[in-house]
Amino acid sequence: MGLISDPGGQDKGVWDIESETVYNAWASNPKFEAIAPSSGTTQTSYRALVVLLTEKDKPLNDLMREKLSTNIANFARTDGKHKVYNGGDLSSRNFWHATGGRASINLVDIKDAKLDKKE
Structure with missing residues (x-):
């Protein structure tokens, strides 16, 4: 939904270890794209x-x-x-x-x- 930043951003404490592992595997993929909308610009x-x-x-x-x-x-x-x-x-x-x-x-x-x- 874009409500939180990536695991390295301001919402680092919100991510759990499993989610961070999944995120890191996804982010290391050459086809990775940043989530849009991003934190701060998403619908709330x-x-x-x-x-x-x-x-x-x-x-x-x-x-x-x-x-x-x-x-x-x-x-x-x-x-x-x-x-x-x-x-x-x-x-x-x-x-x-x-x-x-x-x-x-x-x-x-x-x-x-x-x-x-x-x-």
């Missing part, structure tokens, strides 16, 4: 839409609709107060946290979405 605000498919005649109930809406809002928070979910080998962070506070995402809240009840 994104918009996305969450689409939920349900089985015919099995609409989302109010409880599940509220849970989904809460998770969507949590994923898009930019104030550092997002909930982190941990469960076994899985953990999740929101978009802003995963980008180190460098980018944000605006998601359409399911509560605000218009429901089209076509047969």
